[in-house]
Amino acid sequence: MIVNKIVLRGGEIAVRQELRTEDMASDLLQRASEVLSALRLGTPLVINPLPDGPEMTISLGMRRSVQDERDAKRGWLERHTEANAGNYERHRARQTAHDRKVTFNITYRGVSVRYELIPSDMPTAFVLAGQFGTIAGSYIGSQLRQVGGRAELDAWRAEGVKRIRAVALECVELRPAFIAPSPATDRRSIFGDHFAVVMLSSDAASAA
Numbered sequence: 001m002i003v004n005k006i007v008l009r010g011g012e013i014a015v016r017q018e019l020r021t022e023d024m025a026s027d028l029l030q031r032a033s034e035v036l037s038a039l040r041l042g043t044p045l046v047i048n049p050l051p052d053g054p055e056m057t058i059s060l061g062m063r064r065s066v067q068d069e070r071d072a073k074r075g076w077l078e079r080h081t082e083a084n085a086g087n088y089e090r091h092r093a094r095q096t097a098h099d100r101k102v103t104f105n106i107t108y109r110g111v112s113v114r115y116e117l118i119p120s121d122m123p124t125a126f127v128l129a130g131q132f133g134t135i136a137g138s139y140i141g142s143q144l145r146q147v148g149g150r151a152e153l154d155a156w157r158a159e160g161v162k163r164i165r166a167v168a169l170e171c172v173e174l175r176p177a178f179i180a181p182s183p184a185t186d187r188r189s190i191f192g193d194h195f196a197v198v199m200l201s202s203d204a205a206s207a208a
């Protein structure tokens with residue numbers, strides 16, 4: 001199986017690397033598979049998944065603070081005026097289940113980095129919706145400081161939306177793929193790459 005590793009910089013695909021499962025470390029793939037099984041069975045997080053280090057914690061899904069959760073609930077209920085709290089909880093449960101399939105985090109000493117998966121069987125519309133925010137964050141961070149007055153801001157927004165959508169479409173073409181936080185090659189990052197490949201391989205196998 002071939003999986004594309006993507007690293008974004010400035011809203012663009014800065015790094016694209018083909019990872020072939022047959023060329024990857026079999027012991028790390030096996031350990032990643034064991035950790036994934038534990039997490040999918042309900043373990044909230046796995047601490048120090050590699051017996052010989054390095055120190056890290058791995059978990060599935062999006063990490064949100066209590067305030068983030070409150071803001072998300074309030075915003076959803078404001079947009080869905082006919083809904084009630086029970087409707088939101090069902091929506092949140094579906095969203096959480098989806099996030100656990102396509103997102104995981106590696107945390108080290110209180111700092112978390114997120115990996116986002118793009119499975120080959122995910123509908124294009126879902127990929128575009130899911131990656132738009134990620135790409136937009138990368139794009140905005142590098143471009144916003146260059147913007148001047150209101151007219152320039154409006155033009156920047158219009159151009160930015162087109163550019164972000166174009167990059168999202170590039171990501172669609174590269175699936176199965178994952179967006180990594182950086183091109184680093186330390187042991188945590190290497191394990192993150194192996195874990196992403198195992199998650200994508202597991203999803204592909206279950207869909208077959």
